[in-house]
Amino acid sequence: MRNDNKPSGKLAIQIVAMPCDTNANGDIFGGWLVSHMDMAAGVEARLRAKSRAVTVAIDSLRFIKPVNVGDTVCCYADLAQVGRTSMKFNIEVWTIALDSDLTKVxxxxxxxxxxxxxxxxxxxxx
Ligand SMILES: CC(C)(COP(=O)(O)OP(=O)(O)OC[C@H]1O[C@@H](n2cnc3c(N)ncnc32)[C@H](O)[C@@H]1OP(=O)(O)O)[C@@H](O)C(=O)NCCC(=O)NCCS
Structure with missing residues (x-):
């Protein structure tokens, strides 16, 4: 079972959310977040495969909380399954605001x- 108190997996990438990454509500655009989740999985897939690797599917996605400008966005990757040529990663995104601890988003x-x-x-x- 997932632990919602601390991240599961390896910290694959982290980046600060900028004003140019916002949606019409002023929160961070979901597509921006997905692209970073994809990148995090891609970093780990390349390392595991020792070769190029491409996204073949995103099987599920859940946005839990909005991300704010200035938050540090941390993407954690956990290798869940290895097939013959494929690899499945659980990706979690946690943010760190200046005034708070890690929050799963x-x-x-x-x-x-x-x-x-x-x-x-x-x-x-x-
Ligand atoms: C990924 C790609 C190389 C697979 O080629 P393919 O000829 O369909 O390959 P196969 O049918 O042999 O499947 C390869 C593996 O992918 C897995 N796979 C295929 N479709 C899948 C899906 N929808 N979900 C999960 N795994 C899938 C297969 O189960 C197989 O895994 P295994 O070898 O571990 O058993 C090809 O579909 C491709 O180039 N897609 C575009 C990738 C891309 O551009 N990604 C970026 C999107 S913006």
């Missing part, structure tokens, strides 16, 4: 496929 499941130089799937070590 989003989570999702991202699947990647290891590819060779021609873009064809290749086996990953299990």
């Amino acid at each position: 989003a989570e999702g499941i991202f699947s990647f496929v290891a590819i060779d130089e021609k873009g064809r799937p290749h086996p990953v070590d299990r």
